[in-house]
Amino acid sequence: MFQAGFTRLDQTSTDFWLGLQVYNSHNRQPASSPHQRAPQRDSSLCEPPQLLSAALKPLCPTQLFYCIPNNRREEDMAKDDKKNEWKEFFWNPRTREFCGRTASSWGLIFLFYLAFYIFLAGLFTLTMYVMLLTLDDNTPTYQDRLATPGMMIRPKGEDLEITYTKENTESWDMYVQALNRFLSPYNDSVQEQKNQECTPDQYFIQADSSNLRNNPKRSCQFKRSILEDCSGLSDRYYGYSDGKPCIIIKLNRVIGMLPGKDGQTPSVSCGPKADDTDKMGEVVYFPRNGTFNLMYYPYYGKKAQVNYSQPLVAIKFLNITLNTEVNVECKINANNIPTNNERDKFAGRISFKLKINSRN
Structure with a gap:
């Protein structure tokens, strides 16, 4: 028990x-x-x-x-005191304080920070306004550019690789459509309407006179028909259906650049890389000799020269080796544009891959 x-x-x-x-x-x-x-x-x-x-x-x-037990009662009283302290910190009904401050104290803090941030916003706005006064809408004050302009091709494919099968229309139709879209602003009718005929083989200088701006500046015509067999006018497939594709090259725009020295016209030349010397075959350039005529320079900027038409050079591959990947490199030839910069492989040159497959 x-x-x-x-x-x-x-x-x-x-x-x-x-x-x-x-x-x-x-x-x-x-x-x-x-x-x-x-x-x-x-x-x-x-x-x-x-x-x-x-x-x-x-x-x-x-x-x-x-x-x-008596000690338990003391612990309970201590816990109650802590809870009351937290409650009074957030809101004290006796002193009417919130988080240790009265309404007037919180109001003064709010007014201080409001005035402080209004001052910072005003200072930032004034700084931006003064800086914008030093800028020109048409010409950059400081032109941080490369000494040598880059080059680009159309169509550029995926990662500068153009691969298709000439008997398969769907494999090369996207390249044809890309060229049509790119060349549409170069239609002869559009160029005759917007731009003017210029004197070839000399720069088209349009300087401003003292405080008078010569804007908008005029632009020279670059008609699509200049590209002849690669214009898409005589052959709407640009040679892709025959395994003789056209590649169009453009030189990137640089404001104020004069690409030729002593009247020398810059030109484009393309060739195979070391391992593909016997695979590229013969190529032909449009316009002849692959030149960028001096009359399209200098370029004055997008705002000052709204209708500017960038000159182009087209390359047509006549007998490239089929079913083989060919590495092609094109570069600009000018007496004041260096192209041997190993640190920047896209300065004044461009490399791409071309592979044409055939079922025959």
Whole structure:
């Protein structure tokens, strides 16, 4: 037989201490013995015992009582104090402070930062306005450009690789469409309407006179028909259906550049790379000799020279080796444009791959 006792939790506490007192009644002496007494509950720790209800006594013939130690009560009071401190920090109803500051204090802080950021915005706006006054809409004040302009081809394919099968129309039709879109602004009728005929083999200088701007500046005609067999007029497939494709080369625009010195006209030359010397075959250039006529220079910028037509050079491959990838390199030939810069392989030159497959 065992006898157990528990203590009751005070209503204001969230923790309780469960005390269990167990002893073997077989060793307990009668209560009437003068030498022995039954174990007593420490009255300093526990309240008077409250017995279980009559309905539970048959099931649990033990006495239960609940007790709250003094140190637990102190911990609960400390927790309540911390909660009250946090609540008063966010909102103190006595001083009417929010996060430790009154409404007037928060208002002064808001006004300070509002004035501070308005000042910064005004300073930034003034700086940008003064800087814009030093810029020219037509000509860059500082032209950070390469000493040598780059080159690009059309169609450029994917990663400058042009591969197709001449018997398969779908494999080369996208190249034909790309050339049609690129050459549409060069139609003869469009050029005659927008641009003027210029004197060949000399620069078309259009200088400004003192404070008077000579804008918009005029542009010289570059008609599509100049490209002859690669114009898409006589052969609407640009030779792709016959395995004799046309590639169009353009020199990137650089404001104020004069590409020839002492009246020498710059030109384009293409050739195979070292391993493909016997694979490229014969090529022909349009216009003849692959020249960029001097009358299309200098270029004055997109805003000053709205209708500028960039000169082009077309290359037609006549008997390239079929079913073989050929590496081709084209470069500009001019006495004031270097093309041997190993650090920049696209300065004044361009390399691309061409592979024409045939089922025959």
